[in-house]
Amino acid sequence: MIDLDERAAQLNLTLSPQSREEVRKNLALLAAMAAVVEAAAPVDGSEDFIL
Amino acid sequence: VSRFASAAAIAAHVRAARVTAVSVTEAALDHIAREDGRINAFTAILADRALAQARGVDAKVRAGGDPGSLAGVPFAAKNLFDIEGVTTLAGSIIEADKAPAVEDAPLVARLKDAGAVLLGALNMDEYAYGFTTENSHYGPTRNPHDLERVSGGSSGGSAAAVAAGFTAFSLGSDTNGSIRVPASFCGVYGLKPTFGRLTRRGTYPFVHSLDHVGPFARTVADLALAYDVCQGPDPLEANCVDRGVSPAFPNLGKPVSDLRVGVLGGWFETSAAPESLLAVDLAGEALGAIRGVMLRDAEAARAAAFCLTGLEGGQLHLNDLRARPDDFDPATRDRLIAGVMQPPETLAAVRRLRAAYLGEARALFEDFDILIAPATPFSATRIGEPMIELGGKPMLVRANAGLYAQPISFIGLPVIAAPVKTGARLPIGVQLIAAPWAEQTLFRAAAFLEREGVAGVTDPLAAPELVH
Numbered sequence: 001m002i003d004l005d006e007r008a009a010q011l012n013l014t015l016s017p018q019s020r021e022e023v024r025k026n027l028a029l030l031a032a033m034a035a036v037v038e039a040a041a042p043v044d045g046s047e048d049f050i051l
Numbered sequence: 052v053s054r055f056a057s058a059a060a061i062a063a064h065v066r067a068a069r070v071t072a073v074s075v076t077e078a079a080l081d082h083i084a085r086e087d088g089r090i091n092a093f094t095a096i097l098a099d100r101a102l103a104q105a106r107g108v109d110a111k112v113r114a115g116g117d118p119g120s121l122a123g124v125p126f127a128a129k130n131l132f133d134i135e136g137v138t139t140l141a142g143s144i145i146e147a148d149k150a151p152a153v154e155d156a157p158l159v160a161r162l163k164d165a166g167a168v169l170l171g172a173l174n175m176d177e178y179a180y181g182f183t184t185e186n187s188h189y190g191p192t193r194n195p196h197d198l199e200r201v202s203g204g205s206s207g208g209s210a211a212a213v214a215a216g217f218t219a220f221s222l223g224s225d226t227n228g229s230i231r232v233p234a235s236f237c238g239v240y241g242l243k244p245t246f247g248r249l250t251r252r253g254t255y256p257f258v259h260s261l262d263h264v265g266p267f268a269r270t271v272a273d274l275a276l277a278y279d280v281c282q283g284p285d286p287l288e289a290n291c292v293d294r295g296v297s298p299a300f301p302n303l304g305k306p307v308s309d310l311r312v313g314v315l316g317g318w319f320e321t322s323a324a325p326e327s328l329l330a331v332d333l334a335g336e337a338l339g340a341i342r343g344v345m346l347r348d349a350e351a352a353r354a355a356a357f358c359l360t361g362l363e364g365g366q367l368h369l370n371d372l373r374a375r376p377d378d379f380d381p382a383t384r385d386r387l388i389a390g391v392m393q394p395p396e397t398l399a400a401v402r403r404l405r406a407a408y409l410g411e412a413r414a415l416f417e418d419f420d421i422l423i424a425p426a427t428p429f430s431a432t433r434i435g436e437p438m439i440e441l442g443g444k445p446m447l448v449r450a451n452a453g454l455y456a457q458p459i460s461f462i463g464l465p466v467i468a469a470p471v472k473t474g475a476r477l478p479i480g481v482q483l484i485a486a487p488w489a490e491q492t493l494f495r496a497a498a499f500l501e502r503e504g505v506a507g508v509t510d511p512l513a514a515p516e517l518v519h
Contacts, residue, residue: 007392012373019376019385026389029450030361033354034397037404040351047402049260049409051246051292051463051487 002027054082055510058124058219058273062166065123068112072105072123076168079125083170083217086512090193092202092212094130095137095172101125104168111166119166120276128222129209130172131179131255132156132264141255142177142205144188145371145378156253158222158264158281165280170218173208177383179224179257180364181205182232182452183432187380191434194237195511196477200431203233203452206267210237213267214511220268220277224254226261227356228427228456231482234267234468235426238478239508240274240497241267245487246463247292250285258363259290261356261460269508271498274467275299278490299494307499310492312421313344315484318353319424319455324441326479327425330471334481335423337505338496344422347411348404352458355401355408359461361390362398382449409462416486421496425455426468426480459484467493469506478509 004024008015015023052061052070064070080098087093111118128134131141133152140146155163163169174192176184184192184207192207194200195215202211206223210233213221223230225243234241242265249264256262266277279300284293314335320328335342365372365387368379372391376384415422432439432448439446459466464487468480483500485493500506 002392002394004392011369011391013388014373014376015388016376019381019388022381022385023389023392026361026386027392030358030389030393033357034393034400036351036354037358037397037400040348041355041400041404042407043403045403046406047399049402049405049462051409 054216062122072108076105092208122166124167125218126167127170133253142175176205177380179205194431203236205229213239225263228453231426231456231468235480236431238470241468243466245465250288250291252288303498310420312338312340313419314340315424316343318349324429330479349458352461356457356461365391422484424482430477430479465490467497
């Protein structure tokens with residue numbers, strides 16, 4: 001789980017109280033999405049994307 | 052020439068000197084002046100410039116020269132396309148401080164060179180991050196079929212302008228569904244070509260790995276005419292792949308009996324409203340499709356597109372997120388900040404999945420030429436309505452309008468969003484999806500659906516909501 005304050009400091013971002021709550025919700029959604037991606041992505045697969 | 056005339060008909064009349072480009076342009080500008088106050092498709096109307104351009108087209112006709120395949124046809128571009136002398140807003144107020152563009156984006160220039168007349172710039176979601184065009188700075192673009200409803204986004208102005216008959220075609224962009232979603236909601240055709248087919252130079256970026264550009268139109272022939280003019284290499288844009296011009300227009304009448312068509316099941320039929328599934332059924336039946344075709348990992352692909360959008364989009368705007376956070380729409384800002392905060396290692400998983408998932412899709416195209424899926428899970432929602440209920444379950448509109456579009460653009464497949472005549476009051480579209488670089492096949496299938504009366508555009512200005 002990402003520490004919101006630590007990550008904001010790393011990125012030099014300032015969060016208002018209202019923004020902070022919305023960012024937290026969005027991060028939770030993205031973390032859930034990332035878990036789906038991690039589960040489906042081949043562990044040692046290629047990263048090449050060529051159409 | 053009527054307000055709802057096709058680009059093909061307008062160009063034929065202008066080229067034959069039966070009407071002037073100036074009269075067509077004046078009529079379009081009058082229509083916009085009368086109606087756009089209620090729809091809000093345009094953020095800039097370039098009347099003087101359009102009339103000057105139209106006079107140039109007429110002069111060419113009088114001199115016996117070739118005025119171009121789109122002679123005198125009115126069009127407009129999403130306001131993330133550079134237009135010489137106009138500031139490229141990308142739906143934001145932050146960009147409004149910037150200098151005007153010094154030249155037209157290549158796609159705008161190519162269309163003007165073909166005789167099309169640029170009427171102005173069109174509204175969009177801020178920085179293209181949205182599916183509704185409820186822009187907090189420039190106001191919502193209202194759906195011409197129901198003014199209480201959204202036009203879809205992020206190219207909402209582009210779809211609404213075509214649906215309302217302001218322009219015969221328009222330009223938009225699509226990162227996660229931003230052509231296909233508004234095409235579905237506004238009941239017009241939209242083309243998201245193969246990733247890298249059309250040059251993006253001179254457009255404000257959103258997600259470099261996912262950004263596409265393409266046209267909207269009211270007929271398949273017009274979509275093909277605009278697309279054919281837009282094609283061509285661009286040595287100044289590394290992402291634009293030089294595959295020569297692969298014209299769509301000459302192939303529209305070709306039979307479709309040899310096409311192997313499948314309807315995508317699984318992810319692409321869960322969470323869809325009945326009208327969305329009906330549209331797919333009608334298109335599938337007309338094209339003799341096999342049902343229940345599975346594209347593995349579509350849900351993960353959609354999740355990956357979500358993460359990638361946040362990572363790249365957030366990084367792109369990081370300086371402004373630090374320096375002027377209050378100048379963003381709060382909903383855009385907070386998603387961009389969350390996106391850039393994601394752990395960097397997510398990107399590697401996204402890329403591995405993208406490569407593998409493209410392999411899954413390629414394998415499907417060994418057996419199918421066209422795949423069909425809903426363009427949107429539902430028809431246009433009400434302005435200001437964050438949630439809708441589907442099958443008794445609440446669903447966030449903004450996050451889910453691209454549910455079926457995102458897994459397709461994630462791997463850059465070409466798509467035509469076609470409006471299907473379901474008999475419902477509100478329009479709804481399907482995605483016709485092909486293998487990379489097979490746009491010609493898509494156009495054949497879309498033209499067939501139009502000829503058969505399965506797909507087509509209706510004039511919304513006959514609707515009670517817009518009658519004076």
